[in-house]
Amino acid sequence: MPRTLSQQQRHIRQKLLRLYYGASCGHIACSLSCIDIVQAAYSWKAASEEFILSKGHAAGAMYVVLNALGRISDEQLTSFYKDGTKLAAHPSAGTSRDIPFALGSLGHGLPIATGIAYGKNHVGLADRTFVLMSDGETNEGTTWEAAHFAVRNSLSGLFVIIDKNGLQGFGRTSDVLGDTADPAVWRAMGFRVIEGDGHNEAFLKSFMDETRPDADGRPTVLIANTVKGCGVPYMEDKLEWHYLPMNKELFDDAMTYLEESGHAE
Amino acid sequence: MRNEFCAAIANVMSESTTTFFLTGDLGFNALEGIQQLAGSRFINAGVAEQSMIGIAAGIASCGNDAFVYSIAPFATFRCIEQIRIDVCIHDLPVYIVGNGGGYGYGIMGATHHAIEDIGCMSTLYNMTCWIPAFADDVRYCIDSMRAERKPAYLRLGMGRPRPAASVCGPASPVTLASDPKVTVVTLGPIIANVLDALERVGSDVPADVFSVIRIPLDEADIARIAASVEASGRLIVVEEHVARGGLSEYLIARLHDMGLDGFRCSRLCAAGYPNKLYGSQRYHQAQSGLDADRIAAALRRTQ
Structure with a gap:
């Protein structure tokens, strides 16, 4: 039974599909799995707080959200994937204030975010620093290096968000290395663990807007349960839609579905 | 050079409240003083070089600069992707410090040597490599790195005191002959063996010697x-680094770019582990033909 999406969720997905169809490129389903988190992050975090998209292959989700919020121009968005663009398939360094870092090689965002959290903590800033990782990405050894560092240094300003869709590059996470995004593992390391629905707008708003750094000094991890390809039935929970571009028929089908599923609300 | 390095860093950490120092769980009997004076700006990042680089980049992105310290191979090869992306692509003032460059860790074995580090690091975007040759080069290098506020790699070794009448600089002329028959260009502390070799050949081989540290x-x-090469017609490059990607390839290419050719050239470089046996730094230098006797022989062949 497909979930019911709000008008905002359907519209941002249509924007994403237009972007990817226009560029004839893949990384659609992994963007759909985290797009609600990205939307909530940029909508509700404070301006001084960093949000780092460590799963850089979902750059499209970030670009359309920033465009919807008026922080990337239509003209710039149109340049996506084209020669001479700042909006490459993975985020480039210094694209804008919202996109300061080059990301896309997995396992880089968490150490950088950890360093930012350390730097801000050092000068007494109460800012939170958010980093969005994929569950497959938590295979990377830097996850465990930086996570232990954050706990040891009581970096309560560090907020890790794991987009847990259960699929990674070439298999199910449970079949590849097992569940490296297991809440029990993160809890055992010393994180404050919050679990929730990574497509529930109200929950994500409350997490971004209201969750303050842990009073006990623990860094926080949100394990966001998601569906890869969420909102496009033929992509949902399908590994191949990590990679495939849409043809016209599939694009029209997805756009129509998103349009008509709103009528049932 | 570790003592000179620690003294210089202690000075920097005292002067600048926005400088951080990260170590990959190394520094026993060396970094304790810096740890004491720097407080939370001194970070033992654990045996975790990859995240240490990323954390340093994050700290630097907040308007700070950061030194990152480990044994040379661990500070470079182990985390080169983090250096490439997190530091260099973002052009952040993160200074990678590798102790014991070349065969510096001797009998510790091949895992602890760094004879390909300049080849790796010098190709990275925005990166500058510093290879102090004499003890007083260390402070000069650190001052230069901090003035440039760009990604840098500092390769520390064993440096003797500087000969009289020479000064610190990226390619300092250490000795200049009135009618040079050979131009010797060295990379870092191996210049000590070259100066010993020159003493052995005496005035038979008038030489210009340049100490490259950048x-x-x-x-x-x-x-x-x-x-100098144009005047002498003969170039010898000496480096405790493999031939591929080191000073000799770089220098010869630059000279060629300038239209200089027709000179004879010898390259004395690290040979790796030719007999698959291990020993002190001096042992490995000798195995590579980088000891003073072999360098003297190479100088005599220029006659």
């Missing part, structure tokens, strides 16, 4: 070396 070099430095 890669890349600017045009003026290359031009000075080129003028």
Whole structure:
């Protein structure tokens, strides 16, 4: 039974599909799995707080959200994937204030975010620093290096968000290395663990807007349960839609579905 | 050079409240003083070099600069992707410090040697490599790195005191002959063996000697070396680094770019582990033909 999406969720997905169809490129389903988190992050975090998209292959989700919020121009968005663009398939360094870092090689965002959290903590800033990782990405050894560092240094300003869709590059996470995004593992390391629905707008708003750094000094991890390809039935929970571009028929089908599923609300 | 390094860093950490120092769980009997004075700006990041680089980049992105310290191979090869992306692509003032460059860790074995580090690091975007040759080069290098506020790699070794009448610089002329028959260009502390070799050959082989401690070099430095090579007609490059990707390839290419050719050239470089046996730094230097006797022999062949 497909979930019911709000008008905002359907519209941002249509924007994403237009972007990817226009560029004839893949990384659609992994963007759909985290797009609600990205939307909530940029909508509700404070301006001084960093949000780092460590799963850089979902750059499209970030670009359309920033465009919807008026922080990337239509003209710039149109340049996506084209020669001479700042909006490459993975985020480039210094694209804008919202996109300061080059990301896309997995396992880089968490150490950088950890360093930012350390730097801000050092000068007494109460800012939170958010980093969005994929569950497959938590295979990377830097996850465990930086996570232990954050706990040891009581970096309560560090907020890790794991987009847990259960699929990674070439298999199910449970079949590849097992569940490296297991809440029990993160809890055992010393994180404050919050679990929730990574497509529930109200929950994500409350997490971004209201969750303050842990009073006990623990860094926080949100394990966001998601569906890869969420909102496009033929992509949902399908590994191949990590990679495939849409043809016209599939694009029209997805756009129509998103349009008509709103009528049932 | 570790003592000179620690003294210079202690000075920097006292002067600048926005400088951080990260170590990959190393520094026993060396870094304790810095740890004491720097407080939370001194970070033991654990045996975790990859995240240490990313954390340093994050700290630097907040308007700070950061030194990152480990044994040379662990500070470079282990985390080169983090250096490439997190530091270099973002052009952040993160200074990678590798202790014991070349065969510096001797009998500790091949895992602890760094004879390909300059080849790796010098190709990275925005990166400058510093290879102090004499003890007083260390402070000069650190001051230069901090003034440039760009990604840098500092390769520390064993440096003897500087000979009289020479000064610190990226490609400092250490000795200049009135009628040079050979131009010797060295990379870092191996210059000690070259100076010993020159003593052995005496006035038989008038030589210009340049001590290169920075890669890349600017045009003026290359031009000075080129003028010497043009006069002598003979270049010898000596480096405790493999031939591929080291000073010799870099320098010869730059000289060629300037239109200088027709000179004879010898390259004395690290040979790796030719007999698959291990020993002190001096042992490995000898195995590579980088000891003073072999360098002297190479100088005599220029006659």
